[in-house]
Amino acid sequence: MAASNNRNSRRKFLRNLGGSALLMAVNPLATSASSPETAEHILPYEKKISANDRIRIGVIGMGIMGYNNVATALKVPGVELVAACDLYAGRLEHAREVYGSQLFTTPDYRELLNRKDIDAVIVATSDNWHARIVTAALKAGKAVYCEKPMVHRISEGLPLIAAQKASGKVLQIGSQRVSSIVYAKAAELYKSGDIGKLNMIEASFDRQSALGAWQYTMPTDADAAAVNWDRYIAGSAKAPYDPKKLFWWRNYREYGTGVAGDLFVHLLSGVHLVTGSKGPETIFSSGQLSHWKDGRDVPDVMTAIMQYPETDTHPSFQLNLRVNFISGGGDTSSIKLIGEEGVMELRGNSLNVRHSLMPKAPGIGGWDALSTYPRAMQESLMQEYNSKYSADDRQVPVKPVTEFKAPQGYNEHLDHFTNFFDSVRTGNPVVEDAVFGFRAAAPCLACNDSYFQKKIIQWDPVAMKVK
Numbered sequence: 001m002a003a004s005n006n007r008n009s010r011r012k013f014l015r016n017l018g019g020s021a022l023l024m025a026v027n028p029l030a031t032s033a034s035s036p037e038t039a040e041h042i043l044p045y046e047k048k049i050s051a052n053d054r055i056r057i058g059v060i061g062m063g064i065m066g067y068n069n070v071a072t073a074l075k076v077p078g079v080e081l082v083a084a085c086d087l088y089a090g091r092l093e094h095a096r097e098v099y100g101s102q103l104f105t106t107p108d109y110r111e112l113l114n115r116k117d118i119d120a121v122i123v124a125t126s127d128n129w130h131a132r133i134v135t136a137a138l139k140a141g142k143a144v145y146c147e148k149p150m151v152h153r154i155s156e157g158l159p160l161i162a163a164q165k166a167s168g169k170v171l172q173i174g175s176q177r178v179s180s181i182v183y184a185k186a187a188e189l190y191k192s193g194d195i196g197k198l199n200m201i202e203a204s205f206d207r208q209s210a211l212g213a214w215q216y217t218m219p220t221d222a223d224a225a226a227v228n229w230d231r232y233i234a235g236s237a238k239a240p241y242d243p244k245k246l247f248w249w250r251n252y253r254e255y256g257t258g259v260a261g262d263l264f265v266h267l268l269s270g271v272h273l274v275t276g277s278k279g280p281e282t283i284f285s286s287g288q289l290s291h292w293k294d295g296r297d298v299p300d301v302m303t304a305i306m307q308y309p310e311t312d313t314h315p316s317f318q319l320n321l322r323v324n325f326i327s328g329g330g331d332t333s334s335i336k337l338i339g340e341e342g343v344m345e346l347r348g349n350s351l352n353v354r355h356s357l358m359p360k361a362p363g364i365g366g367w368d369a370l371s372t373y374p375r376a377m378q379e380s381l382m383q384e385y386n387s388k389y390s391a392d393d394r395q396v397p398v399k400p401v402t403e404f405k406a407p408q409g410y411n412e413h414l415d416h417f418t419n420f421f422d423s424v425r426t427g428n429p430v431v432e433d434a435v436f437g438f439r440a441a442a443p444c445l446a447c448n449d450s451y452f453q454k455k456i457i458q459w460d461p462v463a464m465k466v467k
Contacts, residue, residue, distance in 0.1 A: 038401040043181050045407050053425055058083035058118045058142075060109045060133055061125035062091040064216070065147055069122045069174070070099075073145075073417050085112045087228045088246070090219050107228050109133055113140040120170075120424055123147060126249040127257050128236060131156040138167035143424045145417070147174045148269070149261040149441035150434065154449075157438040158464060164434045172420045172430040173437030175269035179419050180412035185404050186337075186351050187274045189344060194353055196341030198275070201319045203267035203335040205259075206327035213292045213300060213325040214250045218243060244295055251296030253448070258298030259323040260285070260447040267321055268440040269432070270335050270346065276313030279439045279461030280306035285447035291326035300325035304447045309461075321447075342399075349406035357397040361389035438464060 055078055059066050062084050073079050083104040084095040092105040106112055112121070113136055120143035123133050131151045137144045150173050151157050164171040177183050190198070207213060219226070222243040229241045236254050239245070249255040250262055271277065287302035304321040308314065337344045342355035364370055364385045370378055406412075416431070423430045442464060446457040458467035 038403060040403045040405070043185060043404055043406055045181055045410060054078050054080060055119045055421055055424055056080050056082045056117055057120045057122060058085065058104075058112045058115065059122045059124065060085045060112060060137075061123060061129075061147075062086040062095055063124065065174075066091075066122070066124035068413075069124055069145070069147070069417075072411070072413050073122065073421075075414055076418050076421050079421060082117060083112045083115060085109045087232050088219070089226055090221065107231070110136070113137055113142065118142060120145065120421075124174075126232075126255045127152040127261060128255045131160050132235070134171065135160060135163045138163050138169050138171065141167070141169065143170035143420075145172050145174060145420050146437075148437065149257055149265045149444060150437035151441060151445070152257060152261075154442050154445050154466065157442055161434045161438060161464075170420070170423050170427075170430060171434050172416075172423065173432045173434065173440075174416065175266055175432060175437070175440060176413045176416035177266060177270045178273050178432040178436070179416040180349075180406075181410070181415070182346065182349055182351055182404065182406050182412075183270055183273050186344060186346055187276070189351075189353060190274050190337065191276075194342060195337060195339030195344050195355075197315055198317050198337060198339045199315070200317055200338040201271055201275075201336065202322075202338070203271060203319065204322040204324075205263040205267065205333045206322070206324045206329055206331065208325075208327050208330050210292075212331060214248055214296075215292065215294060216247060218247055222247060248294075248296075251292075251294070251298060253297055253452075256298070257445060258448060259287075259300070259302050259325070260304070260444045260451075261441065263323050264302075264304065264321050264444040264447060265441050267335060268319075268444060269436075271319060272436070272440055274335075274337065274346075275308075277308055277311065277461075279443050279459065279464075280308045280319065281459055281461060282307040283443055283446045283450055283457040283459055285321075285450040287451055298448075299451065302447070302451065304450070306443060349410055349412070350403060352401060352403040354401050355399040357399070359396050360393040361385075363394075435464075 057073060057079060059070050059081070070081060074081060081099055081103065084092060085106050085108070086092050087107050089107070092107070095105055096103050104115070112118065121137050123130060123137065123144060123146045125133060127149060130146055134144050134146050151160060224241040227246055232246060233239055245252050245255060250258070256262065272279070283304065283306050285302060285304035287299035289296070289299050290301045292300045301324050306319040306321070308317050308319060310316040333347070335346045341357055342353055344351060344353045364382065370381060419431045422428060439461065443459060446459060446466070450457050460467050
């Protein structure tokens, strides 16, 4: 089909970007030397979208991500919204305001799943409902796009993978970086050996605002009458109504997964895509509740160290993660892959590669023990060094800084949904299946276990189980 051909063309195009040592020959017309030491490349991009068959969708969870997911999904030709579900009546009212009074709305996701005119559902609820609703949707014969993290608890991961296999239905997890052309280029550069042997990755998400720390605006009718509280906490510990635990659910372990499940998982998804990794084998995290003391029971500053074993796709390396919700450095996020010959840094829709290469000669003098030896010995050692290494051997090799950027207006979120609907239409494998999604989520959830239990977590990345 046309959609399948488009995907194959994109893959062929990305392969053809090239992997030369200096990365200077992508396209002479798209390459400009902005300085003597920097070569900038705009990643060419063309994604033709064929409407083909109409796909009718329903959305379960009409919060921030629910509305954003709908807006993006409807940009894909042939996609039509027919139903929305949320426990808060005000969000359903707004959905009808935006998408028309004919839109079917319900506070009960089971009513939505029972509709025969729905082909696919988007699950954008609080984390504690992901596994239950996705499993029910697959059994109902629906294709599913599920927000990250795929599951709320590690114990839910393998059963959900099994449920998807048993259903034979499409399930894609919603970490949009997996569909990004920038991350595809990063994977190409990594595999070409451009930064040398990888030994460490540093990845971070910093924020500096109340909204960034999940203190969202509360509705004026945020009382028990406006929501089905008992339905919301079904399967969780019995608790009195608390609007924060519904509208700020990310801040509470019973309903969300904190910064680890919400933001670490974005970083791991990117790391695993670039390196081809299945995950770490040891996980340790630390953190504190530093500033946002609003009743939340998860840290607002968290770090983690993960040790990745050597595999066929990468050497052994260490991953350092950080989220800081009260960062004086402002809102910023990056993934920095550090190799023996260079560093690749990804920020938003761009990446750059900087190299630091050692000369053949090891060096002598300067900050060296040479100056502490007798003068005759110093002269002898210098003479031996000069006879062994030529002037060329002492020169530091230089490579230009290379930078790749997505075209202005590029939207990886749209690409992720386009890939999802392509799989729904064609039956082709999704770009982020349940196995990939769980391998990204589980180590992040293990960070919470490490933090609260104050211990190192041993993880089997192949079997996807705690050791």
